[in-house]
Amino acid sequence: MNLETDRLIIRSLSVEDSNAYAKLVRDADVMRYLGGPLSTEAAHRYVMDCVQRDQTNGISRYAVVEKTSGTFIGFCGFKQLREDAGQQVSAGTSxxxxxxxxxxxxxxxxxGIEAAEAVYAYGKNSLCLTGVEARAHRDNxxxxxxxxxxxxxxxxxxxTHAGPFRRYREPN
Ligand SMILES: CC(C)(COP(=O)(O)OP(=O)(O)OC[C@H]1O[C@@H](n2cnc3c(N)ncnc32)[C@H](O)[C@@H]1OP(=O)(O)O)[C@@H](O)C(=O)NCCC(=O)NCCS
Structure with a gap:
């Protein structure tokens, strides 16, 4: 996966991004609405999981890189999830x-919006995704x-344990 917007390169995550990702999720402000900071080990596991998901069917989080600096600034992308009963839809729904x-x-x-628009278009046009949802803490x-x-x-x-969330679905 490789996309380019005016200011960003958006590409598949790789294990080489693990340390930059670990630094990102060590930051308590970044993780404020996401259940708190993550350990380096958890961050590395997360990147490996994304790499595997990407290789399986392309549905994954992707690395976002600032063009001018070449810096990894974060991720944007998809994750196939299975619902549990605590999140207001039937258990087992994916x-x-x-x-x-x-x-x-x-x-x-x-x-944030530049990457989201490009990645969402990619998800619809190239991955033919349906049933896309987005969730965020009420104060985010x-x-x-x-x-x-x-x-x-x-x-x-x-x-959830991370607080009150709002759930949205893509438009019809
Ligand atoms: C949330 C986050 C992704 C926003 O990214 P960003 O690059 O700052 O967003 P953008 O600059 O594209 O802004 C998008 C819109 O949100 C608004 N916005 C961004 N941050 C905001 C804030 N803290 N308060 C109010 N509005 C905000 C912008 O003004 C813009 O709206 P506008 O076009 O009407 O002016 C970023 O703050 C982040 O990574 N936070 C930590 C991780 C996180 O919470 N992820 C989401 C979990 S659901």
Whole structure:
């Protein structure tokens, strides 16, 4: 997977991104609405899982790289998930989660929406995804704004150990 936008390269994650990803998710502010910081080991496992998912069917989180600096700034992409009973839909239902996560230094520069629009179009046109959903903590205003700008539609609110969340689905 390899995409280019005005300011970003978006490509498959690789094990070489593991240390940069570990640094990203060690940051408590980045992980504020995502259950808290992750250990280096957990971060490395996550990247390996994404690499395997990408190789299996292409449905994965992707690395987002700033063109001018060549820096890995975070991820944007998909994850096939299976619902549990605590999240307000029938247990056993699977869906495609659409999500993103970036280092603080690049927030509020429009990268989040730039990547989300490109990756969502890729998911629809190249992966032919259906049933895409996005979820964000009720207080995560930046993430909620990206979801709204994509045209996703509010479905319901629910709570997990990480707090109150809002669930949206892609438009019909
Ligand atoms: C949430 C996050 C992805 C936003 O990324 P970003 O690159 O800063 O977003 P953008 O610059 O593209 O902004 C998109 C919109 O959200 C708004 N926005 C961004 N951060 C905001 C904030 N903290 N409060 C209010 N609005 C915000 C922007 O103003 C813009 O709206 P506009 O076009 O109407 O002005 C980023 O803050 C992040 O990675 N946070 C940590 C990880 C995380 O929470 N991921 C999402 C989990 S659901």
């Amino acid at each position: 869906w495609i989660d659409f999500g993103w996560r970036y280092q603080q230094q690049v927030w509020r520069q429009g990268y 205003l930046g993430s909620l704004r990206i979801i709204e700008k994509l045209g996703f539609v509010w479905v319901n609110d629910y709570s």
